[in-house]
Amino acid sequence: MQLRRIIPWIMLAVLLVLPPVLPRYYLYLLASIFVIALLATSLNFILGFGGLLQLHHAVFFGVGAYTFSILLLKTPLPFVVAVVAGPVAAAFTALLIGWFCVRSRGLYFGMLTLALGQLVWAVIFRWSALTGGDDGLHGIPVPEVFNSLKTAYYVTLTVLTVCLAVLYLILKSPFGLTLMATRDNPVRSESVGINIRRHRLAAFVIAGFFAGIAGVLFVLVEKSVSPSLLSWSKSAEIMIMCLLGGLTTFYGPALGAGIIVFLSMKVGTYTEYWLLVLGIILLVLVLVLPQGILGFLAEKYSGRGGDKGGWGKDASG
Amino acid sequence: MLQVKQVAKAFSGFQAIAKADLTVPKGQVVAVIGPNGAGKSTLFNLITGHLRPDKGHILFKGEEIGGLSAHDICRKGVARSFQLINIFPRLNTFENVQVAVLARYRKTNKLFTPARKLVVEETNDVLHKLGLIPYRERLCNSLSYGDQKVLELAIALGSQPEILLLDEPTAGMSPEETRTIVKLIKNLAQNEGLTILLTEHDMDLVFDVAERLMVLHQGQTIAEGSPEEVRRDKAVQNAYLGETG
Amino acid sequence: MDAGALGSQLVLGLSRGMLYFIVAAGLTLVFGVLRIINFAHGSFYMLGAFLSFTVTEMMGKQNPNGFWLALVVAPLVVAAFSIMIERGLLRFVYGQEHLIQMLLTYSLVLIFGDLVKMVWGTEFKSVSVPGIFIGNLSLAGIIIPVYYVFMLVVGPLVALGLWLFLTQTVTGKICRATATDRQMVDVLGINSTRVFGTVFALGGWLAGLGGALMAPMVNIGMGMDTSMVVYAFLVVVVGGLGNIWGTLISALILGVAEALGVLFLPNLAIVVPYVVIGILLIIRPSGLLKSVW
Numbered sequence: 001m002q003l004r005r006i007i008p009w010i011m012l013a014v015l016l017v018l019p020p021v022l023p024r025y026y027l028y029l030l031a032s033i034f035v036i037a038l039l040a041t042s043l044n045f046i047l048g049f050g051g052l053l054q055l056h057h058a059v060f061f062g063v064g065a066y067t068f069s070i071l072l073l074k075t076p077l078p079f080v081v082a083v084v085a086g087p088v089a090a091a092f093t094a095l096l097i098g099w100f101c102v103r104s105r106g107l108y109f110g111m112l113t114l115a116l117g118q119l120v121w122a123v124i125f126r127w128s129a130l131t132g133g134d135d136g137l138h139g140i141p142v143p144e145v146f147n148s149l150k151t152a153y154y155v156t157l158t159v160l161t162v163c164l165a166v167l168y169l170i171l172k173s174p175f176g177l178t179l180m181a182t183r184d185n186p187v188r189s190e191s192v193g194i195n196i197r198r199h200r201l202a203a204f205v206i207a208g209f210f211a212g213i214a215g216v217l218f219v220l221v222e223k224s225v226s227p228s229l230l231s232w233s234k235s236a237e238i239m240i241m242c243l244l245g246g247l248t249t250f251y252g253p254a255l256g257a258g259i260i261v262f263l264s265m266k267v268g269t270y271t272e273y274w275l276l277v278l279g280i281i282l283l284v285l286v287l288v289l290p291q292g293i294l295g296f297l298a299e300k301y302s303g304r305g306g307d308k309g310g311w312g313k314d315a316s317g
Numbered sequence: 318m319l320q321v322k323q324v325a326k327a328f329s330g331f332q333a334i335a336k337a338d339l340t341v342p343k344g345q346v347v348a349v350i351g352p353n354g355a356g357k358s359t360l361f362n363l364i365t366g367h368l369r370p371d372k373g374h375i376l377f378k379g380e381e382i383g384g385l386s387a388h389d390i391c392r393k394g395v396a397r398s399f400q401l402i403n404i405f406p407r408l409n410t411f412e413n414v415q416v417a418v419l420a421r422y423r424k425t426n427k428l429f430t431p432a433r434k435l436v437v438e439e440t441n442d443v444l445h446k447l448g449l450i451p452y453r454e455r456l457c458n459s460l461s462y463g464d465q466k467v468l469e470l471a472i473a474l475g476s477q478p479e480i481l482l483l484d485e486p487t488a489g490m491s492p493e494e495t496r497t498i499v500k501l502i503k504n505l506a507q508n509e510g511l512t513i514l515l516t517e518h519d520m521d522l523v524f525d526v527a528e529r530l531m532v533l534h535q536g537q538t539i540a541e542g543s544p545e546e547v548r549r550d551k552a553v554q555n556a557y558l559g560e561t562g
Numbered sequence: 563m564d565a566g567a568l569g570s571q572l573v574l575g576l577s578r579g580m581l582y583f584i585v586a587a588g589l590t591l592v593f594g595v596l597r598i599i600n601f602a603h604g605s606f607y608m609l610g611a612f613l614s615f616t617v618t619e620m621m622g623k624q625n626p627n628g629f630w631l632a633l634v635v636a637p638l639v640v641a642a643f644s645i646m647i648e649r650g651l652l653r654f655v656y657g658q659e660h661l662i663q664m665l666l667t668y669s670l671v672l673i674f675g676d677l678v679k680m681v682w683g684t685e686f687k688s689v690s691v692p693g694i695f696i697g698n699l700s701l702a703g704i705i706i707p708v709y710y711v712f713m714l715v716v717g718p719l720v721a722l723g724l725w726l727f728l729t730q731t732v733t734g735k736i737c738r739a740t741a742t743d744r745q746m747v748d749v750l751g752i753n754s755t756r757v758f759g760t761v762f763a764l765g766g767w768l769a770g771l772g773g774a775l776m777a778p779m780v781n782i783g784m785g786m787d788t789s790m791v792v793y794a795f796l797v798v799v800v801g802g803l804g805n806i807w808g809t810l811i812s813a814l815i816l817g818v819a820e821a822l823g824v825l826f827l828p829n830l831a832i833v834v835p836y837v838v839i840g841i842l843l844i845i846r847p848s849g850l851l852k853s854v855w
Contacts, residue, residue, distance in 0.1 A: 169431075285665075
């Protein structure tokens with residue numbers, strides 16, 4: 001299927017030439033979408049391809065964003081250090097949380113991610129002196145170039161593209177293949193000599209790292225952070241994006257992110273009941289199209305659509 | 318090569334294995350036989366680290382492996398196939414075997430080399446040996462039952478083990494598919510010099526391929542020796558062969 | 563700090579723990595039998611609180627019977643909703659992956675959240691308690707509001723009722739068997755899905771009861787659904803998924819931890835329960851008591 005290979009490149013080309021003709025509002029909207037698309041793709045790396053029930057992925061997003069903001073706001077450290085520190089802190093958080101979670105499987109894994117994630121959320125929510133508590137932090141002093149929406153747009157687009165490429169490479173690497181094997185059949189993976197706990201932990205940390213990058217990008221666009229970044233409902237929202245686009249597809253989550261972010265901003269201007277709309281979308285999705293948009297298209301147009309058997313039935317093993 | 322000494326395992330009160338002993342000499346084909354529920358699969362799970370023995374020793378090349386994790390035991394050179402089909406359903410045939418080969422060469426942590434360029438020769442080698450080359454690119458949950466069973470074997474071989482454990486390799490197969498498997502097993506033993514431990518229901522097959530037998534009855538080893546010795550053994554005749562004639 | 567304050571805080575914690583138990587018991591019961599993580603459980607709880615407000619409002623603010631009527635009516639209405647959801651939606655995803663089931667219940671969280679907003683508005687509501695619950699009880703220097711004492715009575719009653727249901731009724735026995743060994747139940751020819759509706763309704767009833775009981779103690783408003791459901795989950799996980807007695811123990815531990823946190827570390831009070839949970843999970847990753855799963 002040649003077309004499928006070209007579509008991402010066409011998308012990228014269109015996005016690169018768009019800014020001069022786009023109103024400011026749409027530049028901002030698209031930049032926001034790029035950020036969340038990276039976040040959703042990083043989640044799907046472990047959720048869809050790793051079969052790990054990560055229920056609180058927003059935590060790493062938030063840790064990345066807060067680390068970056070606090071370093072810029074409260075220390076004289078140079079910008080570059082803060083940029084690097086964000087994803088590293090997120091990855092480190094993922095290492096800590098993952099270390100406990102990978103000992104259990106299936107639903108238990110999920111409940112642990114939720115419990116430990118809430119712990120991080122509570123700390124950030126309460127530690128007002130450092131994090132600004134409920135109000136969050138505003139006016140993060142990012143370098144002036146980022147005050148231009150166009151710069152923010154191109155930077156987020158570039159980072160998104162690079163990160164997606166890296167994640168794609170990883171999925172096609174032995175590491176990625178092994179990750180999918182542990183998703184498909186944990187027991188068999190062990191008996192061919194794969195240390196599945198370690199492998200899952202490594203994947204968890206990688207996903208956390210990329211979520212942290214998304215967190216830094218978020219601050220570059222918004223210049224503020226608040227505890228809602230790592231709220232549980234944020235995590236659920238990202239999961240919905242992954243499901244909407246297709247859990248077994250690589251570009252699905254990015255597509256899902258685009259649709260949900262766009263709708264939330266559009267519907268939000270007509271009604272205060274956006275969550276009701278989102279709930280109904282999700283309900284219909286679960287009942288009618290659990291394989292997601294791209295999963296459905298893949299089934300229809302290619303042989304490898306046999307993925308229909310679905311996501312984590314084996315993953316709970 | 319492999320020795321099981323006085324091993325016991327209980328599940329919440331039920332004594333699945335009471336006292337099992339087994340010796341597998343290098344280069345031989347050894348079969349564990351016994352009626353349903355005798356504990357054969359449990360014994361296999363103990364040897365391959367999916368279960369932890371309560372008592373006793375499991376020695377591989379003189380080294381204790383009882384209680385080690387499954388992946389460590391595999392890395393030492395013990396590979397197995399499963400009674401029920403146990404493959405990676407959403408990977409293709411090539412990838413199914415490739416995963417095992419990658420693990421064997423400790424290459425599963427490589428992050429940025431495309432997998433399709435690695436251990437291709439070794440993987441194709443295994444596929445070729447088992448006649449799976451035509452299905453290389455097929456998603457393996459679309460293979461026939463018999464081919465999946467062969468793939469099951471191929472994954473185990475992908476680990477390039479020194480000893481291969483086969484749990485009911487012909488369960489549910491047609492006579493023709495069974496003949497293919499028997500040929501494969503004999504070939505592996507004779508031409509590759511692989512040590513093989515298997516369980517099997519089909520007595521004709523057992524006496525055809527095995528050089529040594531161990532009889533498990535209600536979790537206890539009641540006889541061990543050459544097929545002839547086992548055939549003559551009184552306890553075995555009473556406990557097991559008597560039933561099947 | 564004197565012993566009296568410590569004692570009062572301990573009793574407060576226990577009574578708060580009882581409430582967590584009532585809500586979390588429903589969650590763990592549904593999980594044990596249906597193997598579904600029901601995120602909408604918090605919405606049921608919120609619904610219970612809002613219904614309780616409406617009932618007391620209709621009876622007249624000062625009418626003491628309003629509270630009692632609400633305590634009966636609100637959980638029943640929520641249970642009726644639960645049955646409709648189980649029959650109308652959930653049963654279509656039995657046998658699907660966990661993630662799909664979970665997201666289905668999450669869609670209900672979103673829908674219920676906005677529906678409640680439509681019906682009751684965004685202003686905080688409050689429910690007043692009958693006269694006999696007003697005031698404090700004082701015993702050996704321990705001072706505690708009468709309503710908390712009432713909770714300390716209701717909690718064990720609910721636990722006793724659940725115990726009787728699970729051990730003395732046929733449905734209850736099927737529930738226990740399904741939770742412990744689903745395959746065995748299938749082999750015996752008992753159709754385990756038959757009890758799903760009942761269990762889900764019972765779970766909803768417990769959440770509604772929790773909401774109605776909580777109503778006089780808090781500002782009833784948006785957001786009480788997710789904060790409670792996350793808390794209830796933690797209680798359930800720490801107790802051992804599906805194990806009702808583990809849930810009771812962990813609910814009490816968390817209630818007390820929360821109360822003592824308020825006393826000793828007022829600034830970090832909301833962090834304390836999570837730290838306790840973290841420690842418990844590190845010590846016993848699979849929960850305090852044996853998980854049924």
